[in-house]
Amino acid sequence: MSNQETGKVLSPAEQRTALLESIRRLRTRSHxxxxxxxxxxxxxxxxMLSDRIFPPLTPQVKKMLGTPPSSNMISALLVVYAFSAILLVLGRITNGSPKMVxxxxIGYLICFYAFYYFSGVLPENFWAVLATGMTILSLESYHIWSLSSAMIKEEEETLAILERRIGQEK
Known part of the structure; x- marks a missing residue:
């Protein structure tokens, strides 16, 4: 095994340390x-508490923002976003893609909260955004966890082989 940055061949003890560090990072990433x-x-x-904690928009702010999109348009965009995001996550899960997003x-989902808020219909649509977000993020969390777990298993197998080799050398 060699160091990726320097190309230097690592000693068995350095390889063991590198594998343990890699496993630690993967365990952290799995969460x-x-x-x-x-x-x-x-x-x-x-x-959820927007009607209680945020002040109502003043007429000047409403004029500056312009006419908000309709609730139906925002909901249609939420459905398209949810469908697309779920398909992308499922594609990454089935292909074993290392990309994690x-x-x-969260940023996209906050935008949906904002669009509904500025349209004045957030209380009626809060649960739709929350359910969509939890679904997408749960799938993404599963992908990250399963990919990290598989990589941890590979690293642990490599570590076991290395430790057997180190034990035989002694």
Whole structure:
């Protein structure tokens, strides 16, 4: 085994240390999806309480923003987004793609909360955005966890082989 950056051949002890560090990083990464779900849940609380915590839009702000999109248009876009995101995540799961994009979904979902808020229909549509977000983020979390678990298993197998080799050398 050689160091990726320097090309230097590593000693068995350095290889073991590198494998243990890799396993630690993968275990940390396996929880990334859960952190995204928690972050989305935390950003959903102000959206749920928007009529109580955010001041109503003044006529000047409404004029500056222009005519908001209709509730039906926002809902149609939410359905298209949900369908597309779910298909992409399922495609990454079936292909074993290493690409992980859990936190970017939160930004898109917050935009849906904002669009519904500016249209004045967030309370009626809050649960649709929340359910969509939890579905997408749960699938993404599963993808990250399963991919990380498979990589951890490979690293642990490599570590076991290395430790057997080190034991035989002694």
């Amino acid at each position: 990334q999806g859960l952190w995204a779900i928690a972050a989305f849940a935390c950003t959903s609380i102000p959206a 859990s936190f970017s979904h």
